[in-house]
Amino acid sequence: MKQLHVKVLVGLFLVAGVLAWAGARLWDSLGTLPGVPLAAPVVLALIAAVLAATALSLRSRLRAQRERRPGAKGVDPLVAARAVVFGQASALVASLVAGLYGGVGVFLVTTGLDVQARRDQAIYAGFSVLAGAAVVLAAIFLERVCKLPEDDDEAGATAA
Numbered sequence: 001m002k003q004l005h006v007k008v009l010v011g012l013f014l015v016a017g018v019l020a021w022a023g024a025r026l027w028d029s030l031g032t033l034p035g036v037p038l039a040a041p042v043v044l045a046l047i048a049a050v051l052a053a054t055a056l057s058l059r060s061r062l063r064a065q066r067e068r069r070p071g072a073k074g075v076d077p078l079v080a081a082r083a084v085v086f087g088q089a090s091a092l093v094a095s096l097v098a099g100l101y102g103g104v105g106v107f108l109v110t111t112g113l114d115v116q117a118r119r120d121q122a123i124y125a126g127f128s129v130l131a132g133a134a135v136v137l138a139a140i141f142l143e144r145v146c147k148l149p150e151d152d153d154e155a156g157a158t159a160a
Contacts, residue, residue, distance in 0.1 A: 003147075004139065006140075010095075012092065012095045013096070013098055013099040015099065016098075016099025016100050017099040019100075019103065020100040020103025020104050021107050022103075023103075024107035024108075035121050036101060036121045036125045038124055040124065041124060041130070041131040042131075044098075045134065047135050048094075048131060048134035048137075048138045049138075051135065051138035051141075054086075054142060055083075055141045055145045058080060058145050058146060061074070062075055080146045081146075083146060084142065087138070087140075091135060091140065094131075094139075095136055097128070098128060098132025098133060098135075098136075102125065102129045104125050105121075105128075105129065
């Protein structure tokens with residue numbers, strides 16, 4: 001399984017942000033721009049919380065297993081692999097969604113916040129970007145927790 005690259009996540013965020021900004025400009029010139037839902041940052045924050053809780057749970061179970069504590073529950077490798085895949089998928093989608101809301105938020109801020117509804121939408125978009133960043137951080141933490149230690153035999157074979 002390949003590791004997440006921050007460059008890919010940042011690239012997705014920036015491309016989605018630019019496209020969303022351009023789309024928001026076009027949509028606003030043709031009619032009324034659809035609003036940013038209040039549920040967007042809430043859902044992203046819940047996903048970040050689930051990822052962080054999973055990472056903390058797996059980390060404590062792996063630590064107990066490494067220290068050979070009596071009664072320690074082991075971690076099934078398939079469970080760890082599924083958690084990492086969930087984390088990676090969540091990070092990719094969250095960077096895309098955060099970019100979309102970030103682009104809309106930039107559009108709203110640059111066109112003026114005179115109207116209360118636009119100000120609220122810009123705030124929701126900003127919180128969505130922050131919650132998306134929290135998802136990405138939690139996913140990277142989960143990936144680091146589930147990373148296998150380097151094998152000494154393979155390291156010695158490649159050095160020779």
